[in-house]
Amino acid sequence: MRAFAIFAGVALIGAMLFTIFSFTATPAAPSPAAEQPSRETLQERLKRVPGDHRGWAELASQYVDQARVTGDPSFYGKAEGALATAAKLNAGDDAVLTSQAALAAGRHEFTEAARLAGRAIDANPYGAAAYGVLADAKTQLGDLRGAQRAVDEMLGLRPGVAAFARASYAAELRGDTDKAREYLEYAHNDAFTPADQAYARYYLGELALHAGDLKTAADWYAKALRAYPAYTPALAGQARTAALGGDLNEALDLYDTVVKRLPLPQYLIEQGETRIKAGQPADWTLLQAQRKLFAAAGVRDDLTWAEFEADHGDPAAAVRHARAEYDRNRSLVAADALAWALLKAGKPAEALPYAKEATATGWRNPLLSYHRAVIEQALGRPARVDPTFDPTLPALARFS
Structure with missing residues (x-):
């Protein structure tokens, strides 16, 4: 999902991921050293001025961002260490x-993230970044009104790519895709770095993809890569459009590159489903290894494993993970995951209230709509399944 594309993923999303809507671009190749003055790095500054609490906080933020950009959760431990020093200096x-x-959000501890963001706002009501983290956390906790208030505050304080992207997601969750697109266009117009341009174009592509417009989606992904060739989410977007368009060989070639660059669980699941669609065996070995790495780094990602187990594993395990996620974070996606897990476990009557909750805001999410329709059909109720939706590739329909 867009709040975590990291932040996610999410999820990105989902990730999100969890996406804090910051982006650390790979720096351009530097000029020869003789032609440019030496620049002090943040680490060098902190060696020289170890009492700089804001410097330690900035270093921690860079580590959190690197965890998202690289898919390496060990950066969360580094962020925790930097923040321990910062907090000793000025808690x-x-x-x-x-x-x-931001660190709590990256680890999917959204209640703690909201609490800490609230404290940051109390300390400085004009800090736009804290409102951004608060909006992300409130979204994942299912408090969409609270998230909207935080987004509005952020827009008032610092309108720009980060604020417009969050405003877009808030509009999308309430079913207003026109407004969601409008905000992303604002973000695109405001973007001046290649990374920000790629980011805005990618999510314009995601909007088109989930509306079923593969051609427009592919065009936006290509434009994102022209702006910033190293932007892996756009390459994953191209893999999705290829797979959903029936070109499975092209999709698998693209996924091979994607997972070599960024072996996030979302991409590994997408790759596995595409392999199954192509008549090849899915290999979940790397996915399970990543699962252990993220858990060891303190990332609680019951949502991903609920969805994975429901579609490709043990329905009982899916229900356990989904209940754990829903009990902590009552987002629309968590409600959907619990509904689908319960259906797969043979409990459609128990699943239906959660499916209704997941679709209550008008969010035009094809996967959520499909899940609800199948649940209602299992109960003997009339429900229309979108004939264009491919149930063999569910991970490709999840919001990143």
Whole structure:
């Protein structure tokens, strides 16, 4: 999902992921050293000025972002260490609290993220970044009104790519795709770095993809890669459009590159489903290895495993993971995951209230709509399944 594309993923999303809507671009190739003055790195500055609590908080934020960009959860431990130093120096500073909130969000501890972001706002009501983390956390906790209030505050304080992207997602969750697209166009117009341009174009592509417009989606993904060739989510978008368009060989070639660059669980599941669709065996070995790495780094990702087990594993395990996620974070996606897990476990009557909750806001999410329709059909109720939806590739329909 867009709040976590990291933040996610999400999820990205989902990720999100969890996406804090910051992006650390790979720097351009530098000029020869003789032609440019030497620049002090943040680490060098902290060696020289170890009492700089904001510097330690900034370093922690960079580590959180690197965890998302690289898919390496060990950066969360590094962020935790930097924040421990920052907190010893000035625990009540808004920059320290905001970085702590971002770390909690990255680990999917959204209640703690919201608490810390609230403390940061109390310390400095004009800190736009804290409102961004608060909006993300509130979204994952199912408090869409609270998330919208935080987005509005952020828009008022610092309108730009990060704020417009969050406003777009908030509009999308309430079913207003026109407004969601409008905000993303604002983000695109405001973007001046290649990374920001790629980011905005990618999510314009995602909007088109989930509306069933593969051609427009592919065009936006291509434009994102022209702006920033190293932007892996756009390459994953191209793999999705190829798979959904029936070109499975092209999709698998693209997924091979995607997972070599960024072996996130979402991409590994998408690759596995595409292999199955192509008549090849799915190999979940790397996925299970990543699962252990993320757990060891303190990332609680019951949502991903609920969805995976429901579609490709043990329905009982799916229900356990889905209930754990829903009990902590009552987002629309968590409600959907619980509904689908319960259906797969043979409990459609128990599943239906959660499916209704997941679709209550008008969000035009094809996967959620499909899940609800199948649940209602299992109960003998009239329900229309979108004939264009491919149930063999569910991970490709999840919002990143």
